[in-house]
Amino acid sequence: MRVGAGGLVLLYLLAAPLSPALAWHAYVVKVLDGDSLRVKKGNRILEIRLYGIDAPEYGQSYGEQAKRFTRRLTYKKTVSLTSKDMDRYGRIVALVKSDGRLVSRELVREGLAWVYPKYCLEQPLCSSLKRLEYKARRARRGLWKAKNPVSPWKWKQRERSRGQNGRR
Known part of the structure; x- marks a missing residue:
């Protein structure tokens, strides 16, 4: 099978979001x-x-602040993405840069997200994020600011168990 130049461009546009090595x-x-x-891509x-x-969920302290912060950094802007994976919900998991700033890093630095230890495995990036989280905690x-903030993965687990026990 022969693919013309237009077909190659189409193949690239379809494959780029899932290619882990290419920024798009x-x-x-x-x-x-x-x-x-x-x-929106094409x-x-x-x-x-x-x-x-992992940023706080809806209904969780700082969930709305995290959303507003991400919105300020990214909404109605062209961002650069480097795909890493696909999650169980079909979302592309990616490093996202806006105006040259890594959005994940900025959220952690501002104390608006946790480093997700189960999924943050890429080094040296994840070590750097953990250091930023530590600094945000200390500051x-x-x-x-809360004494014992609950991570979103623990909060969701607790909410699910409440639902199963009928204590809503």
Whole structure:
């Protein structure tokens, strides 16, 4: 089978979002929460999950602040993405840069997200994020102002168990 130049461009546009080594660009059309976006690439709308972090959920302290912060950094902007994985919900997990700034890093620095130890495995990036989280904790920035903030993965687990026990 022979593919013409137009076909190669189409193949690239379809494959680029899932290619882990290539950076690609897309326009942010919606910020869903602190760590999730919808972007437009060509005619496609793609859901993106920020790599390596977990921001507070809706109904959780600092959830709205994390969403506003991510919105300020990304909404209605063209961002650079480097795909890392696909999550169980079909979202592309990616490193997202806006105006040259890694959005995950900025959220952690401001105390608006946790490093997600189960999924943040890339080095030296994840060690760097853990250091930033430690500094935010020490400075009591953002969610670290609370005595014992609950991580989103523990909060979701607790909410699920409450639902199963009928204690809503």
